[in-house]
Amino acid sequence: MKGLFKSKPKTPAEIVRLTRDLLVYVDRTPADARDPKREEKMLELSKLIRDLKSILYGNSEAEPVAEACAQLTQEFFKENTLRLIINCLPKLNLETRKDATQVVANLQRQQVQSRLIACDYLEANIDLMDTLIGGYENPDMALHYGTMLRECIRHQSVARYVLESEHMKKFFDFIQLPNFDIAADAGATFKELLTRHKSTVAEFLSKNYDWFFAEYNSKLLESPNYITRRQAVKLLGDMLLDRSNAAVMTRYVSSRDNLRILMNLLRESSKSIQIEAFHVFKLFAANRNKPPDIVGILVANRSKLLRLFADFKTEKEDEQFEADKAQVVREIAALEPKEGL
Amino acid sequence: MAASDEDESRNKVQYPLDSRCYEIIDEIGRGASAIVYKAICLPLNSSVVAIKAIDLDQSRTDFDNVRREAKTMSLLSHPNILRAHCFFTVDRSLWVVMPFMSAGSLQSIISSSFPNGLPEPCIAIVLRDTLCALTYLHDQGHLHRDVKAGNILMDLNGSVKLADFGVSASIYESNSNYGLLSAYSPSSLMLTDFAGTPYWMAPEVIHSHVGYSFKADIWSFGITAMELAHGRPPLSHLPPSKSLLMKLTKRFRFSDYDKNSYSQRKKFSKAFKDMVGLCLDQDPSKRPSAEKLLKHSFFRYCKGPEFLVKNVLHGLPTVEQRFRQVKLMKSLSLNKSDEGDEDGSGNSSGSGDQDSNIIKQRRISGWNFNVEDFELNPVFPTEQENDDSNVVKQVRFGGESIISGKERGDSSGSIASDSSASDRVSDLSDDHARQNVTGSSKTDAANDDQVQGGGNMDWETVLKSLLFLKKSLEDQWNEVMNMIDIVKGKKSGIAPQMRLDEPSLIQAIENLKLQLENEKKKNQAMELELEFLKLQCANGL
Incomplete structure (x- = not known):
């Protein structure tokens, strides 16, 4: 490490090229190959990737320099460096994996002549997303690939690809993996996919409404896992309360099955789940055009619901919550059973 | 240095992610929302582990933070850092399985x-x-x-x-x-x-x-x-809740260690x-x-x-x-x-903090380290002049005026100076501290007087600070709302007033939100202190 900064400084582009050369070597050489130089080369590669990181993020002595970052980014995406890094990641040691992940994450935000060239590269190499998502099935790679993935879906076109891919279905299982750290990471990616790019999300939800919410209800909202239920009901609220998803929301709150699930969540003993469930439930109650079967359920459960809301409080005082609750109570109290019930 | 523990992480034993594989032997630590157990892992030759069970249903647990920290923790690998074998949830708790550090x-x-x-x-x-x-x-x-x-x-x-x-x-x-x-x-x-x-x-x-x-x-x-x-x-020797209070008043000034308790x-x-x-x-x-x-x-x-x-x-x-x-x-x-x-609760696989009187030192505004005595003399910020007649020097520090903790104690006995403190003075200050722990008023009259006198002064200082804080919170709130409006405006096509690139704006807003959250928490803490002071005042008057 010591001599590193004293030798003639390499330009950012040179460091990228050297890194790429070594990655090509690592990519071609099987891990068990008996190359006496291998260890040395791996060490050199680790150093180079670390150098890339300190150019992009700065270090204890210096802030990052925009010009150097731009040069690095340009050279990086000129050729297949990103693909090589992603493919070789399992062969690198833990510290280098972390450095590489941070480099890849940072590059997604670097502009060259006010263009995000990382996005152009990914659009042309979109199959890389398949590799990254596949990482959730490999405990050793999940957190690294997951971090990269979340940075890549900052690009709308990339997010659209993932949303429309078959991978979307797998997330319902990833979220419930037994490894908490991996499951939580997948959950964060899932949430990002479903909230970041409003127009894309709205389009996705309308097009895929049936299977998506069937899965969402049965696998997540009715999961035996407390954390899954809590995260799912929170995300559901975030999605439905977003104005861009108004059409989806209207559809969701017209289903008696959905209402039944939300009412069950309202009855949970966990305060956090109850509060989040309320934020979805209020949409059913506030719906101007409630279908008769929804009205029927609400009327049948009127006294129970009113009793529940009577001492339903957030821990901190929350005016908006109180106002919402008052409105929900008014709505329910004023309901008239429709004919035929 | 960095990769020294590499082998350990590569060849790590896979600990089971199922609570039934662990048998809890004993409780070895307990906090507000976490309990630490000594346990054995049955499938792995009954090897001993420590399990920290964190209650996730507590309102103050921010799930996103837990996720980030769990991730960071599982990616750390160093011989001098306690790593987690694995994380998994058991009903509403997060179990962190770690090596048992037997000492x-x-x-x-x-x-x-x-x-x-x-x-x-x-x-x-x-x-x-x-x-x-x-x-x-x-x-x-x-x-x-x-x-x-x-x-x-x-x-x-x-x-x-x-x-x-x-x-x-x-x-x-x-x-x-x-x-x-x-x-x-x-x-x-x-x-x-x-x-x-x-x-x-x-x-x-x-x-x-x-x-x-x-x-x-x-x-x-x-x-x-x-x-x-x-x-x-x-x-x-001061209770933890006092650290915040101490930031707002200079009334307390104790030497950090009571010499007389040392045999030598x-x-x-x-x-x-x-x-x-x-x-x-x-x-x-x-x-x-x-x-x-x-x-x-x-x-x-x-x-x-x-x-x-x-x-x-x-x-x-x-x-x-x-x-x-x-x-x-x-x-x-x-x-x-x-x-x-x-x-x-901050303890993991070792044992609970046994001395509940440990305070968070860094919440005190400043310290003077006395190299010869190997002691710290605390410096407390103050916002108004006390009737202290023998203030020696006043320093500006982060916009507040601070009375250096090195000056001599005044005659009222509420200040214990460092090495020159008399026995009587240190006794008094100890009593005082104890009184603050229990909140009772059963000590002798002299001490009571002291508390009352001080209480009134604190009240004003605290109120001023709280009002200030409230104002600052409101300002921040407005700022955040403005930012959000600007970004929204930009998105929906309304010409933005400023040319700012979106990612950094979003980043800034996220940071601001976090800060606001933090301010709110602080405000709460201050309000608690205020309640406490009111109580003290009421008792005193």
């Missing part, structure tokens, strides 16, 4: 067997290993944020590991939002992200809470050194005192980095783990015994303030 925390070792502190050569080993851990963490862009003897654990072979990185900190500390977010900005003081626009921040807020940088860990490290040397941290004065080497002095520099930028500290002469002739085994671990009661003892002591002492527990 427990240094804090618990000290309080059970070394009440006056460890011998210096032992301290050197513990501190060196802790510094190695900090060097690694800082190099990765992480802060520990809770360096203290209670978080340094030892195994029976003398190996030392820094524990409780993250998970607990993010959950149990009110002001812990910064660490991971500021990671990787080289100047990771939060404010540098908004250079030029922090006008909504109150000076004392900037001063007291934003300065979480790598250098804040170094400060805590220095305090830890003193804790190991003296047996307890400076000012530990301890002598420390010049190198040790010098090393600690460097850590406790008022100016963060002057404190050395962890890496630099490792090269300090104090660590030059450091011994190995066998030395700790021989001189510290020999004849020590087990962690379980120590925990039971503490529990017993706690149940015997009535009216124990509940704040102590918050601290205890």
